[in-house]
Amino acid sequence: MIMLKISELTIATTNETLVKDVTLSVASGEWVALVGESGSGKSLTALTIGGLLSGQVKVESGSITFGDRDLISMKRKELSRLLGKEISYVFQDYNSAFTPFLSVGKQIDEVLRTHTKWSRHERLGIALNALKDVKLQESVYRSYPCQLSGGQLQRVAIATSMMLSPSLLIADEPTTALDSITAHHVLELLSKLANEANCGVLFITHDLRHVKKYATRIAVMKDGQIVETGTKEKIFTNPQHPYTKSLLKAIPKLNDHRTRLIGLEKEVSW
Amino acid sequence: MVRRQDANLLTVKHVTKTYHSDLRALEDICFSIKLGECVGLIGESGSGKSTLVRCLLQVEQIDCGEVLFQSHSLHNLKGKRLRTARRNMQAVFQHPDASLNPRMKVIDSLMEPYDIEESITFSRSGKMKRRKRAIELLEMVNLPTKVLDSYPHELSGGMKQRVNIARAISTNPALLLLDEPTASLDVSVQASILNLLKDLQEECGFSYLFISHDLSAVNFMSDSVMVMKEGEIVDAFEASNLFGPDRDAYTKELLEVYEM
Amino acid sequence: MKGIGTGRLLLVLTVIVLVALLFLAPYITPHDPLEADPGNRLQPMNGEHLLGTDHLGRDLLSRILEGAQATVGISTLIMLIVLVIGIPIGILSGLLGGIIDRIFMRITDAFMAFPDFIVAIVLSGLLGPGMMNLMIAIATVKWTSYARLVRSTVISEKQKNYILVAELNGASTLRVMSKHIWPHIIGHVLVLSTLDIGKVILMIASLSYIGLGAQPPAPEWGAMLNDGRAYFHLAPHLMVVPGLAIVFVVLVSNLVGDRMRDYYDVRSGE
Numbered sequence: 001m002i003m004l005k006i007s008e009l010t011i012a013t014t015n016e017t018l019v020k021d022v023t024l025s026v027a028s029g030e031w032v033a034l035v036g037e038s039g040s041g042k043s044l045t046a047l048t049i050g051g052l053l054s055g056q057v058k059v060e061s062g063s064i065t066f067g068d069r070d071l072i073s074m075k076r077k078e079l080s081r082l083l084g085k086e087i088s089y090v091f092q093d094y095n096s097a098f099t100p101f102l103s104v105g106k107q108i109d110e111v112l113r114t115h116t117k118w119s120r121h122e123r124l125g126i127a128l129n130a131l132k133d134v135k136l137q138e139s140v141y142r143s144y145p146c147q148l149s150g151g152q153l154q155r156v157a158i159a160t161s162m163m164l165s166p167s168l169l170i171a172d173e174p175t176t177a178l179d180s181i182t183a184h185h186v187l188e189l190l191s192k193l194a195n196e197a198n199c200g201v202l203f204i205t206h207d208l209r210h211v212k213k214y215a216t217r218i219a220v221m222k223d224g225q226i227v228e229t230g231t232k233e234k235i236f237t238n239p240q241h242p243y244t245k246s247l248l249k250a251i252p253k254l255n256d257h258r259t260r261l262i263g264l265e266k267e268v269s270w
Numbered sequence: 271m272v273r274r275q276d277a278n279l280l281t282v283k284h285v286t287k288t289y290h291s292d293l294r295a296l297e298d299i300c301f302s303i304k305l306g307e308c309v310g311l312i313g314e315s316g317s318g319k320s321t322l323v324r325c326l327l328q329v330e331q332i333d334c335g336e337v338l339f340q341s342h343s344l345h346n347l348k349g350k351r352l353r354t355a356r357r358n359m360q361a362v363f364q365h366p367d368a369s370l371n372p373r374m375k376v377i378d379s380l381m382e383p384y385d386i387e388e389s390i391t392f393s394r395s396g397k398m399k400r401r402k403r404a405i406e407l408l409e410m411v412n413l414p415t416k417v418l419d420s421y422p423h424e425l426s427g428g429m430k431q432r433v434n435i436a437r438a439i440s441t442n443p444a445l446l447l448l449d450e451p452t453a454s455l456d457v458s459v460q461a462s463i464l465n466l467l468k469d470l471q472e473e474c475g476f477s478y479l480f481i482s483h484d485l486s487a488v489n490f491m492s493d494s495v496m497v498m499k500e501g502e503i504v505d506a507f508e509a510s511n512l513f514g515p516d517r518d519a520y521t522k523e524l525l526e527v528y529e530m
Numbered sequence: 531m532k533g534i535g536t537g538r539l540l541l542v543l544t545v546i547v548l549v550a551l552l553f554l555a556p557y558i559t560p561h562d563p564l565e566a567d568p569g570n571r572l573q574p575m576n577g578e579h580l581l582g583t584d585h586l587g588r589d590l591l592s593r594i595l596e597g598a599q600a601t602v603g604i605s606t607l608i609m610l611i612v613l614v615i616g617i618p619i620g621i622l623s624g625l626l627g628g629i630i631d632r633i634f635m636r637i638t639d640a641f642m643a644f645p646d647f648i649v650a651i652v653l654s655g656l657l658g659p660g661m662m663n664l665m666i667a668i669a670t671v672k673w674t675s676y677a678r679l680v681r682s683t684v685i686s687e688k689q690k691n692y693i694l695v696a697e698l699n700g701a702s703t704l705r706v707m708s709k710h711i712w713p714h715i716i717g718h719v720l721v722l723s724t725l726d727i728g729k730v731i732l733m734i735a736s737l738s739y740i741g742l743g744a745q746p747p748a749p750e751w752g753a754m755l756n757d758g759r760a761y762f763h764l765a766p767h768l769m770v771v772p773g774l775a776i777v778f779v780v781l782v783s784n785l786v787g788d789r790m791r792d793y794y795d796v797r798s799g800e
Contacts, residue, residue: 250457
C-alpha cells in the first residue's frame with residue numbers, strides 16, 4: 001500500500017526554484033533512499049512533507065498525500081497531530097534534537113503525553129521498552145543529553161520516533177555525523193524497528209554506502225531534480241544516468257587503492 | 271625534491287596519556303612514519319585519535335614515552351627549535367569552517383604562516399610577491415585565483431578544506447597530520463579531496479598521518495594502516511594485507527561494515 | 531533594495547546632524563541658556579523663543595541644545611570609559627583563565643546580582659549629586675556586561691582550530707589577539723554599546739530627574755523634565771520637548787545599533 005505519494009512537487013523562493021517536479025512514493029514496509037549532494041534539495045523535500053518549511057521557501061505546485069490525506073493543504077493543528085505519531089523524523093544533528101537541560105526520559109514522555117491519553121505508568125513502560133528496543137539501558141531514561149555519546153543520542157532519537165509505531169519514518173542523514181561503525185549499528189536498529197512496525201522509510205543521505213544494505217528503492221537527486229530512480233540492484237549494478245555513475249565511482253573501493261577516485265569537480269569550476 | 275629514503279621521519283615510542291587520573295586516552299602507542307609514507311589510523315569517535323594528534327602537535331603533554339621527529343625528541347624542544355619543528359609538521363582538521371577565521375579573507379588566512387615568518391612588508395613589491403606565492407599555493411590545490419579575496423562563508427566546504435590544505439603545505443612541511451579531513455564533506459567532494467592529497471604526496475613527497483573513521487578512505491590513502499580502539503592500537507598491517515587472515519577481530523568487524 | 535538604501539542614508543544624515551549640533555551647541559544657541567528673565571516666564575512657542583521659555587524665563591531651545599552636551603556627550607563619554615575598563619578585563623580573563631578569570635568574574639557577578647539602576651542610584655547617592663559622580667556611578671555598573679561579553683567571545687574563539695593553526699605556525703599572543711580575536715570582539719562590542727548608549731542616556735536623564743545628576747542651573751534633559759513637572763498644566767511643552775528629545779536620540783542610537791548588528795552578522799554568517 002502506498003503510504004506517501006509526492007507528485008510533481010516544486011519548491012521555490014521568490015527568485016529561485018530549489019526543487020523541481022519531484023515525484024516519489026513510499027509504500028508501507030518499503031525503504032526508499034533519496035541520495036544527493038548538499039544543496040540538491042533532498043532535505044528540503046523531506047521537510048516539506050511535515051510542513052516544516054520556513055521563511056521565504058514555499059511550495060509552488062504539486063501535491064503530497066499521506067494515505068488519502070493531502071498534507072500540503074492540511075491545517076497546522078491537524079498536521080501537528082500527525083507528526084510524531086504517524087509521521088516521524090530523525091535528523092542528522094542529534095545534539096539540537098534534544099533540549100540540553102531536560103533528562104532524556106522527560107523528553108520522551110513529552111512526546112507520549114502529546115499524542116496519547118495513557119497514564120503515567122503506562123507511558124513509563126512504553127518509554128523503557130522503546131529504549132530497550134534500541135539496545136540502551138534503563139539508566140539512559142534518567143540521563144541528560146550531554147551525558148550520552150552521539151551514537152546513544154541518535155538511538156534515543158530513533159526510539160522516540162519509532163515508539164508510537166508510525167507508518168512513515170523520515171530519516172534525514174541520521175548517520176552522517178556518526179563514525180562508520182556506530183552508523184552501522186544505528187542503521188541496523190533502524191531497519192529492524194522499521195521492519196517490525198511495517199513502516200515506510202524515506203532515508204535521505206549523501207552517501208550511497210549507507211543505503212546499500214537496506215534500501216529497496218533509490219532515487220538520485222541533483223540540483224533539485226530526480227535524475228534517476230530504480231531498485232537498489234539496478235542503481236548499484238546498472239546505473240543509467242552519468243551522475244549516478246559518478247556518485248558510485250566517488251566511493252573508494254577496499255580492494256583497489258591505487259587508482260584515483262572520480263570526484264565530482266563541480267565545486268572547483270565556478 | 272630529494273629526500274633520504276627509508277629513514278624514520280616520526281617515531282612514537284610507548285606514548286601514554288591520561289586525563290583526570292583515571293581516564294586513559296592513549297595507552298602505550300608505538301609506531302613510526304617513514305619519509306614519503308602515508309600511515310592510516312582508523313578508529314571510532316572517542317578512540318583517542320584526536321588526542322594523539324594533539325600530543326604530536328605538542329598542544330598537550332604526554333605522560334610518558336617519547337616522540338622523535340626528524341631525529342629530535344619533541345618534548346625537549348623549546349623556543350625557536352620547537353617553532354621550526356612545528357612548521358615542519360602541519361595539520362588539517364575535520365571542520366573546514368573552524369579552521370578558517372570567518373573575518374579574514376582567504377588570502378590572509380592562507381598566507382598566515384608566511385606573514386609570521388616574513389614580517390609583513392608594506393612595499394608594493396613585497397605585496398606582489400606575497401600575492402604571487404598565494405596564487406601558486408591555490409594552483410597546487412586546484413582553486414581559482416578569484417577566491418583569494420573572498421571570505422570563507424562564500425566558499426563551499428570542499429573549497430574551504432582546499433584552502434586549509436594549501437595553508438598546511440605552504441611551509442613545505444615534512445609531515446602532515448590529517449585529522450578526519452573529509453569527514454564533514456559529501457562523498458563526492460571527499461573523493462576530490464582524497465585525490466588531491468594523493469597527488470600532492472606524489473608531487474612533493476609529503477609524509478601523511480591520515481586519520482579517519484572511514485576504512486575505505488584510509489585504505490585508499492595509506493601504505494600501512496593502524497586500527498585504534500579505546501586508546502590502544504589493536505592492529506597494524508600493510509594496506510595490501512587488509513584481507514589477511516591474521517587481522518584482529520575488531521578490524522574484521524570494521525571490514526564487515528564495509529563489505530555489506 | 532532602494533528602500534534600504536534611503537533608510538540608511540537618512541540615518542547617516544541624522545547622526546551627522548546630531549553630532550554637529552552637539553559640537554556647535556554653544557555657538558548656535560539663540561539665547562544664553564542660563565540667563566533668567568522673570569518677566570518672560572512660561573512663554574509658549576513664539577517667534578522670539580522658538581520653543582518657548584521655562585519657569586524662570588530661560589529660552590527652552592537654547593537649553594535643549596546646551597543640554598544635549600550634558601546628556602548625549604556625557605553618555606558617550608561614559609560608554610568610552612566603560613569600554614576602556616571592560617574590554618581589557620574581558621580579554622585578560624578570557625585569555626589567561628585560571629585564578630585571574632575567577633577573581634574578575636566573581637566581581638562582575640557581584641555587580642550583576644543587583645539591578646544596575648538600583649546600584650547606580652545607591653552609588654551616586656553615596657558619592658553625592660553632581661555630573662562627575664554620576665559618570666562614576668554609571669560606569670561602575672556598566673563595565674561588567676562588557677567584560678562578560680568580551681570574555682565569552684575570547685573563550686569561544688580561543689578554542690577554534692584557526693587559532694591553534696596560527697599558534698602552531700609560531701604566531702605570538704599579540705598577533706593572535708590583534709589578527710584573530712580582536713575583530714570578533716570589536717563587532718560585538720560596537721553593537722552592544724550603540725544599543726546601550728540609549729539606556730545610558732535614559733539613566734542620566736532619570737538620575738538627573740530625581741536630582742542626583744546635573745545640578746541647577748545647568749541644563750540637562752532629565753533635570754529639565756523635572757523642572758517642567760510642576761508647570762505641566764500651564765506649559766506642557768516644558769516636559770514634552772525634552773521628553774521628545776530623549777526619545778529621538780535613544781531611537782536613533784537603537785537604529786544605529788540594529789544596523790551595526792546586521793552589518794557585523796553578514797561576515798560571521800554561515
